[in-house]
Amino acid sequence: MRLLIYRYMAGRDAAMALSDIENAFTKVDRTTLYRTLKTFEEKGVVHQIEDGTGISKYALCEPGCNCSIEQDLHLHFHCSNCGETVCLTEHKIPQINLPEGYLAEDVNLVVTGLCEKCST
Template structure:
């Protein structure tokens, strides 16, 4: 992602485009799979863990990334579509977790099936993960 485009994307979400935020956004946009905090720490080995965590949390709060809970035991973060509002169920989509390479992929064009919960339940988030082997494995 070009720096101007990355800056515009952050500014459109009311996020101050600091150097680290731009670097993290560019890293996320280059990945085919979702990333964990540990992945970011490994890639940005000279960066502070707290800064990376706060960057992810800021991105999540402003709809730049979404959390994915898969069988890896680590929370992963996937880049949201630019028009995402992170609203349930409109922007919820399926994910695929590969048990071989342990990558998690977002399928933004595959919506979570409509689930009719009893009236007393008020959902705010959904996580739909299919587990198996990816084509590369």
Template structure:
């Protein structure tokens, strides 16, 4: 994404433009890819870990990025679609984890179906995690 696009995105989600935010947001190079904090740290270089963590938290709070649960013990984050706003994420899609290259990818085309729960149960979230070989490894 161009700097201008990144600035627009920050503004839309009510975040003041700072160099750090621009750098961190710019580290999400591909729309559908999920990145671990370690991946992002490598991309942003000199930003310290705590600042990076806080920046990610504020992005998550404001509906810019979401956690991609992929069955590994590493937290991963991916850019949200347009529909996500502050305090309301709509990332009800599957995440695919490639067991060969380790990439985690948002699969927007597969949505979490609404499930009939036994009475008395209320789900607040549901995840679909797929594991196997990605298009580059199969």
């Protein structure tokens, strides 16, 4: 089952909500998905994305995606037209300067707008 989920995610290039995967498999339970994705996340197989819609999305980590390492984070793009969220893995987040006393652990950068397909 986990293999099926993994393969499904590998075949898609946009980030998926839990319900997206749920609809793709009629025979799998939401709880299984939820826990599978949680396990995947802990093992560094997927990373969770908050794109501002309030719905958690998940995407497979690319070979070079060291999402556990703070300085190697990529940005995410959310299309306001088609609703898809994609990882722009080649676009790294620039170094952020914080005020004195602040300690960064994680950086999340989401750009909203029109994607490749919807901007034309």
